[in-house]
C-alpha cells in the first residue's frame with residue numbers, strides 16, 4: 001500500500017470547482033471533514049456503521065484531492081510532508 005495513490009478523476013473535480021467556485025467548494029470540504037469526525041465519534045460510541053464510515057472516508061479522500069487542486073498543492077509536495085510526518089511518528093514509536 002505504501003506510496004500508492006488513489007486514482008481520483010481530476011477532470012470531474014475541476015468541473016465542480018468551475019461550477020461552484022473555490023469558496024463554496026472549500027465550505028463543502030469543511031462540512032465533509034465534520035461529517036467524518038461525527039462518524040468516527042459514532043464508531044467510538046459503538047453506534048457506527050461500517051458503510052457510513054466508509055462513505056465519509058471516501059468523501060474526505062475526494063475532498064483532499066479537491067483541496068490540492070484549489071490551493072495548488074502538487075502530489076509531490078503533499079507526499080514529501082506526509083513522509084516527513086510518518087518518519088517523525090515512527091521516531092516516536
Ligand SMILES: [Mg+2]
Pocket residue numbers: 032035036055056059
Ligand atoms: Mg459526507
